[in-house]
Amino acid sequence: MPELPEVEVLVRHLAPLLKNKTIQHVHINRERVLAGTPPQKLRKALRGATFESLARRGKYLRFELRAANQAVTLPLLGHLGMTGRMYLLPSNSPLPKHAAVVLDLGSENFVFEDTRYFGKFTLDTTALDELGPEPLGPEFTPENLTSALKRSSQPIKVKLLDQCVVAGVGNIYASEALFLACISPSRQSNTLRLPQVHRLCGAIKKVLVEAINRGSTVPLNLSGNGTRDGLFYYGSAPGASASLEERLRVYDREGKPCFTCGTPILRVIQAARSTFYCPQCQRAARASSEVKHRSRKSLA
């Protein structure tokens, strides 16, 4: 599932390819991804409309379309869920089995493919209102992150997946950022001190920027066809085929040695998701019970 870096790479890739293309027909194969937008409404809104711009917000793609002879633009929101992909295909290419929505652009199709159909393709943009700051934007500061964390006793790893806290961090980069910041994933959010939050902020930015610069974490197959190369293909580019292990410091490295200290990486389950961390580099802070015990001792 694409986290922020892959969405960013995809948006940069698609924006110039879609610009000024006009939608001839709208094919909806899975209403579930419309997130409440009536199919007729989507067809009516998109048919004849032209792509004007595309931007990312968190893990969302926000398309701006202009209907023929209209002054106003229409926002269209996309989300890749766990398995979503978006790409252009020549009109004569076969559509994938799980094509949820297909926009006919004349000589090519813009395909939203999503095997598990957890993704979204909708005119309803209200989801954006709930999002916290962009991690690579000016609002994402240690001070703001501290205030977002201060009233939560949830483990910090779980809290980082909350899109209200910071928009775009997912399961991979939550583990990665905590490793870089040397913070235990089980540390209670509201017990982090400013220096640690400072480190965490920097670590989040660093792992995201690294991944964006790398192209993506998992090779994105933007052609929709693993055997084809060409314009829309990232995955097979030379140097882009490094395995997860070569790109990530702890994620999916259970039992393998920490790159810093050699201690085997652990995997635990938090909020029903896997977390990976180094128990040596990311030691939990001294438990409060231990602190109490000590003070009781010194009193005695």
Add this chain to the structure above:
DNA sequence: CACCATGTTCCTTG
């Protein structure tokens, strides 16, 4: 068959 998966949302429980 078992378990796992880059996400979000809904339901239940306390």
Add this chain to the structure above:
DNA sequence: CCAAGGAACATGGT
């Protein structure tokens, strides 16, 4: 009402 935990969603890979 709120926070937290877990199941559900749907499909495929190992």
